[in-house]
Amino acid sequence: MDFHGGLKLPLNHELTIDKPLTLAKPPRKVCVLLSQHSGSPAVASVAKGERVKLFDVIAKAIGAVSCDVHSPVSGVVEAVDEYAHPYYKYSQGIVIAADPPGEESGALSFNEAQRFEIDEIAELAKKCSVIDTVSGNKPLHSKLSGLKPSQVHYFIVSFVQNEPYIHNMETISHNYMDEIISSVSYLGDALSPAFIFLAIPYHMIKLITAIDNKLNKNRAEYKNFKIVRVTDKYPQANELILASSILKTKINPSKILQNHKCLILDASTMFHLYEALKFKKPQIDCHLTVSGYGITKPANVKARIGTYISDIVEQCGGFCGNVNSVIVDGLMSGYSQFTLDVPIIKSNRSITVIPTERLSSSGEEKCMRCKKCVDMCPMGLNPARLNFISRSSAHEKAVEEGIYSCIECGVCSYICPSRINIAHSIILSKKMILEANIRRRKMNEPI
DSSP: OOOSSOBOOOOOGGGTTTSOEEEOOOOSEEEEESOOSSSSOOEEOOOTTOEEOTTOEEEEOOSSSOOOEEOSSOEEEEEEEEEEETTTEEEEEEEEEEOOTTOOOOOOOOOOOSOOOHHHHHHHHHHTTOEEGGGTSEETHHHHTTOOGGGOSEEEEEOOOOSTTOOHHHHHHHHSHHHHHHHHHHHHHHHOOSEEEEEEETTOHHHHHHHHHHHHHTTTTTTTEEEEEEOOOBTTTSHHHHHHHHHTSOOOTTOHHHHHOEEEEEHHHHHHHHHHHHHOOOOOEEEEEEESTTBSSOEEEEEETTOBHHHHHHHTTOBOSOEEEEEESOTTTOEEOSOSOOBOOTTOOEEEEEEGGGSOOOOOOOOOOOOHHHHHOTTOOOHHHHHHHHHTTOHHHHHHTTGGGOOOOOHHHHHOTTOOOHHHHHHHHHHHHHHHHHHHHHHHSOO
């Protein structure tokens, strides 16, 4: 399974691929950001001085594309204020001084049910605030609510990850394979799709073998499951590109379900959905690949949301050599951090530490019109033209040129021989368009 454009990147998994999943040390203090997902951030429902228990709702969802935020620890609320965010620079958050280890309270009960209706699955996903990481970190219930079995013909579960240093999806899948397959079965029974495709990259040979062995042990139960091997090229993990590759057709971004009867989720989401269905456990953990040649002890870490990056770096032995770049969620599509006092959120999948000597310091040069960005763009856009339009502040023209079809994968910036940060220009232009639209709406609002 292949697609137009994209890049075959060095995976650099040798630092962590054979290391076990370890639990992060219980944090003494957490900062739980209220923008844990895309869409409307939650609104704090606790105040300074209040005592909260593990799994308590500490912030309420507002709007259809939003979800509650649950406390990852038991303790006392120290503050509700603006704090650094790994994506947005700043966001409102709740700081909680955690109780000592062993004093946490928060009970879970096991659900014996083996079948769930789709409305029940959507409701439990909502109550447990599970997010859909394959669709831009939207709340999962917003994707599942109102679904009917007749609407889904293809159900694709993605195990794909193609960015350097990151393999948290593979780590989750090896550690929780039974839970993931069970969750896929529950959703498959509820929706009755004709095909359930498990999309796995070629390089994950051990995972392909393990899942194939599990399916073969009970082919009657997993009769419509099929492992689909997909290319190792980046950005194969993108929802649109993955669907196009498997279904061999051009996908309309806004009508994957309506036109193509295709539902896509990833293995990480399926694991957290399993915990919601069987234990009613809110999503309060994330699995991180902490790697790079600037970290002393690279590791695979399971950490509570709200844990500071500085605490995780300290647990991994601190920095090794001179470091000036700590990147969350991948070198291609991630975010460089301006401080380590940033708490992790549900959608985080990696912390990559790059030493100074491995970074290029050369500045941008003039575009030489080589067309490499055009040839490699997986969405078939003209990134060089979008870059020129964006930097000329002709943002409305950028909309006409298809700027919203850009998936912000960063391939154009990576491949550019002039080292022009095209992706940054496009992302900034989208932000300017959004702000302009907000201003227009406010001007048209009745006084």
